[in-house]
Structures are given as structure tokens and as C-alpha cells.
Amino acid sequence: MISHDLKNKVVLIGGGAKNLGGLISKSFAKEGAKIIVHYNSASTKKDAESTVAEIKKNGGEAFEIQGDFTNANEVAKVFAEGKSRFGKIDIAINTVGKVLKKPIVEVTESEFDSMSDINSKAAYFFIKEAGKNLNDNGKICTIVTSLLSAYTPFYSSYAGTKAPVEHFTRAASFEFGQRGISVTAVGPGPMNTPFFYGQETPEAVEYNKKAPALANFSKTGLTDIEDIVPLVKFLVTDGWWITGQTILANGGYTAR
Template sequence: MRKLDSKIAVVTGGSSGIGYAIAERFIKEGAKVYITGRRIAELEAAARALGDAARAVPSDVSNLESLDRLFAAIREEEGRLDVLVANAGVISSSPIREASEAHFDSMFDINVKGTYFTVQKALPLMRRGGSIILVSSCLATKGFPGHSVYNATKAAVRSLVRTAAAELVSDGIRVNTLSPGPVDTPIIEGQVGSPEAAEAFRKQAATHVPLGRIGRPEELAAAALFLASEESSFSTGIDLVMDGGMTQL
């Protein structure tokens, strides 16, 4: 028996990178997966690649009406939700001396506000035995220069997991954090702007990782599967750090 047979899952930011890998692994384990994202063409292409068990729903997590439409669609089509992976997020850098209000607001709107209300609006569909996974970052515990706003957003996500887990334990819903280190995804090109700079970034990032390399999306998907399934039935409120030892050694 597969680990997520007959489960209904949502993966926000599911059109590429870690989110896509999580959706792909969940489907292999028997789930029907709703993937969301803001770029419609990319989202629909991802759903086609994932196959019949994937459903693309365009959604902007920073827009509450958009979230309402997402969960209304799931309510109408499925009537329930078993697994939520709040993965949608953005990253950009700026020294504190130079950070603008727009820089601050854009990341908090998506990484914190978006994550918070994704959880809130999913709850009416969640059943006893459900699993909520919020994607944070190993940088939530690091003083990494240039990333003060991003790091703060991911620390907020980690804090939210503790309180949500405490509030929902009586409902039989587990809430956990998944915190990646540097992972080889298209977001790297988006940060640095060219294939050559991306390759240099990957090499530089690997020097901070005790295992000597950056992570692979499928490794994060395996961790998400653990948190989503009954394999982690005795875990709630935890932070599962997948960073090659970057924050641990």
C-alpha cells in the first residue's frame, strides 16, 4: 500500500523546484494533488507533466480572495483536504541599510501573510489525521548577511508552526516545519540572473554545507512525504531541517 493512497493534498508554489518535486512524490504515493502558482502557463505545464492525479489552480497566496477561490474549488470537487504543504515563497536580498519598504512588504506579504492565511483557510476542509507542512528555511536560525527580511519571514513561519500545532492538536491535525538549506532549483537563476552566475552561486553555496554539495529537490520531497504520512504520526510542532548539516555542525 502506498503511503498517501486516496489522500487529497495541496502544494502551493507547486509548478517548479521543491514544490513540484513534492507534488510528484505525493502522486507516486497515491495522492491527488492540487498545485498552485501565479504563473498560469508554467502551472498548467507542470500539471500536464505530473499527469491525471494533478490539478492546477492558479492562486496568489498573498491575495485572500484568491485563497478563498482555491479552497472553494477543493471543497466543491473533493469535500475535504488531508495534506497541506505551504511552500509558496519568495527570496531577495538587501543589506539592512538599503532595504526598502517595498522589499520588506513583498516578502512578508507572501512568506508570512500568505502562509498564515493559507493555513487558516484550509482548516475547514482538514480532517482528523490531517497534516500541515510549512516550508521555512535553515536561514531562520542564521544571521546570514543581506537576508535580514527573508530570514525574519522564515523565522515567523517557524514560530507559526509551534502555535498552530498547539491549537490543532485536539483536532488531530499535525503541523510541522520543513526547513531546507540551499537546494538546486530554478529559483537560483531567478536570484542571480544568468546561467554562469547560477553555477558560481551553486559552487559557493556548497562551501557552506558540511556534506559538500547543495540539496536536490527530491530529497526535500522525501522529507515532506515523511511529514505528510503516518510515518511521522508521533511528530507535531517539529522543525525538520534538511540542510546538509549547514546549521547543525
Template sequence: MHPRQAPARVALVTGGSGGIGRAVVERLARDGIAVAVHYAGNKARADETVAAVTEAGGRAVAVGGDVADERAMSEAFDAVEREFGGIDVVVNTAGIMLLSPIATLDLDDLDRMHRTNIRGTFVVSQQAARRLRPGGALVNFSTSVTRLRFPSYGAYAASKAAVEGMTLVLARELRGRDITVNAVAPGPTATPLFLDGKDQAAIDGLAKAAPLERLGTPEDIAETVAFLAGPARWINGQVLFTNGGVA
């Protein structure tokens, strides 16, 4: 398919069909950015997100694939370029969080997080490094747990510390390309991924931890992403801890 009138700016959001990813998609679309909504397995939810953007007057398309599969991601990037003519912003929200004390962690869970959080981020970052147009932005996702050091988050924090490392190196490797590379590190945020398995007392305690005395929202995180994706051209090679002051 040849692109119709090409939009001024195009974004691909991995994990864009739910939670923080969907908030990012909708926020970028409000800035006039055409958005590719990536999904791993739930096409119906991605289609719902595309429909919501379209109904609000934006442009969006759904693209699928395993973020850790380099061929699938190459095809996803190809599909976005065919639809919209190029890619300016890549936001990597796709990730999984499996919690356990390190001493008792099922190593299969460690491997699952490594595949999605580390290899998946690396594969998508590699494609972004090859394809982003000048003036582009790559936004990866870490976590404030790399500072908060909550018990049972050891393997997850390790996977996200790896994301921070690759992000900061890539920012320097893209010297001269006019492409920014940053990571966003949310704190406790009211998403199903974070709230699952926590009782109300635990949720209330986490909400009080930040000086602003509430949990973050997906929209809070999306606002930071929109800043990095658009006007924040002098922020590069950084990890932004978007957590209300909890860490």
C-alpha cells in the same frame, strides 16, 4: 462538479508549479495522493505540472490565486474539495526571496515579502486549520537561514522566522483534531530562486558548506515533505532543518 471516486488522500501545494513546489507535487503523486497544483500567475506552468502527474498515472488539478488574498484562497480550497471531496494535506511552498543588507533594504521589498511569506502563509494556514480532515498534515516552509544568518538575508530570514512562530503555535491550537503542523527549513538548494544572481564561486562555496559537500535538490526537500505528509504522524510542532548538516 461532484467528485468522481474520491481518492484516499488529497493535497494542495501552494507554489506547486515550479522549483521545490513541483518536486513536492510529483513526489506526493507517487504516493498515490491526488494533488491540487496552486499557481499565482503562471497557469501554463501549473498545467504542465498537472499534465506530468496525469501522464504518470496520478490525479491532479490546477488552482490559482494570490496566497495573501483570503477570498481567493477560500475559493481555491473550495475548488479542491469540489474536485476531490476533501483535503488531507496542505503544503505551503509559495514564497519570495529579495536580498539586501538591512541598512539599504527597499522597504517596498520588505512589504512584498511580508505579504507573500507571512500573510500568505497565515491565510493558507488558516484555511488548512478550518478544513483539513482528521489524519491531516500542514507543512509550511521556513529556511535554514534563520540559523545560518547569511548577510543580506535579514528581511527574508525575519519573514521565515514569523512562519516558524505561527506554525508552532498552530500545532498546539489544533489539539484533539489529529492534524500535524510542521515546517520544513531547507538549506542551500539548487533552484532558480536560490541560484539567481550568484556566480559559480559562490555556488561552489555553498555546496562545500554542508558535510555532504553538495547543494540540496528539490527532490531532497520533497522527500521530507512526503514523510511529514504521510507516515510521520508522531512529528508535530517541529521545524525540520533539511540541509545536509550545514546548520
């Protein structure tokens, strides 16, 4: 029998310190999960510590751990430490990503390499380590982007380096399926977080707020992180029968 709740589940969250990852960390902890809060660098250490402190204050269990996910050995280290501390890992969710809005002719080789490392390589080795370390009947979910279905300029290095994760997801779901592990990806629309605003002009922000079909029923017009957490939770609990799929969650911003 597959358990469909989060109580006593150990959940490793890549980029679990703030924004969407932080809300997943805190929301899952409230439902009884034990949380491994990964953060990338010193710049997010305080966010990770704050998220862990809030979880513990509310009676939950969590710890933070640093790891540069562009290095496969660092990904393996985070999984190994999580398994050592809690004895198991049941669910692995990767929210790590980097966005760049720039015409193709202006993207440098170093920028492309960085985007590829963070959006593709890190996701691949996260899924690999999850497949090696998760219990049978575990769940894996990666955050990608709704731009995978968009016809738009300037995001070639962002959507282009997130696109391989769709195939990583399909392949892993087939390979891990005999162990009861489901593997999914979620593609939010532009989210109301600093991750979105950093590279957008005021005009682009206003366009994106009006673009979704359901924009008039949203707090901001954008995808709010509160809209994504329940979907991720569903996919790693009751929605376990969904596997190998990328789900676009964007209020009608893009569709396939």
C-alpha cells in the same frame, strides 16, 4: 487508525507547479494522491498545466488553480475549490516563498512589504484555511529556510519574514492537535533551483556548494529538491507524531 500512505489522499500544494512544489506534486501523485496544484500568476500557469498533464498521463488525478496567496480571500478560494472538486482535503503543503539578498540599509519599504506578504502573511492564511478545511487527522507542512539558524548578512528580509512561520507552526499544532492534525515546517538549505541562483554571485554559489558538512556526498553540494521530498512525505505520513517543529534539512549547512 491513522493511515500512513498517500493513496486516495487529497493534497493541496501551494506553489505546486515547479521546482520543489512541482516535484512534490508529481511524486505524491505517483503514490496515489489526488493533487491540487496551486500557482500564483500567469508566469507559472504553463508550469502548472505541464505538471497536471504529466500527472494525468501517468494515470493520476490533478487540477491546477491560480491564486494570489498575499490575499487571504484568494487563499480561501483555492481551498474551497479544491474541496469542491475532490470532496475533501487531507494534506496541505505550502512551498510559496520569495528571496531577497540585500543589505538592510538598502531594503525599501515596498520590498519589505512584498517579502512580508509572500513569506509571512501567505503562510499564516494558508495554515488558517488548512485548519478550517482539512479532515481530522490531516497534515500541514510549510517550507521555510535553514537561514533561520544562520549568522549571516544580507538575508534579513528573507529569513526575517520566514521566521514567524515557526511560531505559526507551533501555535497551529497546539490548536489543531485535538483533531489529530499535525503541523510542521521544513527549512531546506540553499536549493539547486532558479530560486537560489537568481540573486547569488558565482563566488557565493561556490561558497554555498562547499559549506554543508555532507557537501562531498551531494550531486551539487547544494540541497537538491530530491532530498526534501522524502522528508516532507515522511512528515505528512509516518512522521505524523512530529508536530509543532521546524526541521532543518541542509546536509549540515546550519544547525541549532
